[in-house]
Amino acid sequence: MTRTHWITGGIAMMVATAAIGQAQRTAAPNSGPGDIVTTERPGDPARVVLPNVERLFDGYVRDGKMPGIVGAFGFADRPTLFLASGQIADGPKQPFADADSLWRVYSMTKPITGMAAMMLVEDGRLKLDDPVSKYIPAFATMRVAIDPDTSLETRPARTPITIRMLLTHSAGLGYSISAKGPLLKEYERLGVLPATVNAQMEAQMRRVRPTSLAEFANRAASLPLIAEPGTKWSYSMGLDVMGRVIEVASGMSFERFLQTRMFGPLKMNSTYWSVPKSEIGRLATNYAFVGENRTPLDPAATSAFLTPPSFPYGGAGLVMSARDYDRFLHMLQDGGTLDGVRVMKPETVALGMSNLLPAGVSFGGIGNGNGGTTRTAGMGFGAGGSVMLADVPGSASKGTYGWGGAAGTIAWVDPVRHMRGTVMVNYFPGERWPVRQEVAAALAKDAAGLAR
Structure with missing residues (x-):
């Protein structure tokens, strides 16, 4: 047991x-x-509130699929249910996983950055169809690679990149995790590598990576686009560039804006760009699967996330607890308010959780290793996260919004059913086990029982 x-x-x-x-x-x-x-x-x-999810989590740990797992689930106005099984690392005397354990959420940072941008839309400091060059002049003249997988030959872009395109991965920007050939070499040469993996890789990346969001954005603007802006959904560093837009539009650093407008008001007290030494005991170890073997990739005691990043990665940089991510989702579920504190207007939340893709662009899902969802039908894209365009019988409602992280984390909010969920694990690849599909199925069964 x-x-x-x-x-x-x-x-x-x-x-x-x-x-x-x-x-x-x-x-x-x-x-x-x-x-x-x-x-x-x-x-x-209370053991029988979510019995199917409980059995699933216990089975993952019992069968050695992961050291531990935490879930946070919300139903209407009921108190959040936190379920955890196992430990935050392999080995004896490791802390048990719980609601306040810390996990690398990687691309689950993107919805947070997306909603921060929506706050500035609400303030009138941003407009969805503003050109990005209004805030970052280096984006005024962009070029598109003719064959990005094989050559750096380019042509002038015909359409300016907009805020909407950054938020929805339709700007034509690439990503170091998916670029190939000479374009990938350019990303590496310029240090356009907005992610942290472990101490060994971080030492190499820091030699070439820019040390500010401003310089990162300027270097990103110098790279060829992989598609004409506004014509194709392609997973990208758009939310990292958005961090710099937020700085310019708000007049404060990206980190300060998030702390002032979101993390502080929502009492997200366990959300970090770098984990303080005093909190190392709560940080999970990140693992990598090599064949059937699980090996520590980023041990908590020597984690690269104990050192401040080169700059804050709006697409993949945060370490958080399940409790904190649930507070973010709970705010979205309740139309921008949590515990009597309003951080966004209901109409702003609804807009950010709607399909914001440019006309004619569709979201077809993404492959393994990127976080997010592999679903390929009935989905659009909002401010940093996917959006369901129609009801899925017995599962998500139209308007369900969320995303996942490369190390296996998942999160979503269903505004129609007033339900939300966060699942925290840490291992690469995140698709090693079908956690997303299995948790959704188990939770649907349990939710049906709660409704009776």
């Missing part, structure tokens, strides 16, 4: 239960009185 803990309500306490049924209690950060906690003892009423 695996060690499992349930935490319900706004403040969490971890209870780990040994196989013999004797409980050992350990307080999680920010823990306090009033929590409802259940153990593995039969008969505890």
Whole structure:
């Protein structure tokens, strides 16, 4: 039997239960009185709230698929349900995973950056169809690669890149994780590498990577586009460039804007660009699968995320707890307000969670290793995340918005059913196990039971 803990309500306490049924209690950060906690003892009423998800999580850990996993699930105005199984790393005496464990969310940073941009749209400081060159002049004259996989030969772009295109991956920008051939070499030469992997790779990347968002954006503008702006969905560094747009439009650093307008008001107190030394004990280890073997890729004790990044990566840079990401989603679910604090207007949230793709552009899903979703039908794209364009019977409603991360994390909010979910794991490739599909199926069964 695996060690499992349930935490319900706004403040969490971890209870780990040994196989013999004797409980050992350990307080999680920010823990306090009033929590409802259940153990593995039969008969505890809250154990059956999400029994299918519980069995799924326990099975993942029991079968050695991952050291640990955490989920945060919200239903209407009920308290958030946190479910966790296992530990944050392999080995004896490792901390149990819980609602306040820290995980690399990688591309789940993108919806946060996207909604930050929507705040500036609400403020009147940005317009969706503004040219990006209004904020970053280097984007005024762009060129498009004729065959980006094989050559750097280019032609002039006919259409200016807009804010809308940055938000929806339709700007024609490429990405170091998918570029090939000579274009990839240019990305590497210029250090246009907006992501952190581990200490060894970080030491190499820092030699060439720019040290500010301003310089990053200017270098990105010097690279050939892979498609004519506004004609094709292609996963990109658009949300990283958006970080620089936010700086220019807001008049403050990207990090300060997010802290002032989002993280602080929403009490997202476990969201970091770099993890403080005092919080290392909460940081999960990131793993890589080599064949059937799982090996530490970025151990917590020596993690590259303990050092401030070269610049804040709006597309892949955050480390967060399940509790904090749930607070972000909860705000979206409730139309821009959480705990009586409004950070966005309902109409702004609705716009950001709508299909913002330029006319004639469709979202066809993405391949492995990038986070997000592999679904290929009935989806559009909003401010940094995918959007369902129609109901899926027994599953997501039209308007469901979300995205995932390269290390396996997933998050979504269904504004029609007033449901949301966050799942935290850390291993490469994120598609090593079908967590997205299996959690959705298990949660649908449990949600049907809650509705009765």
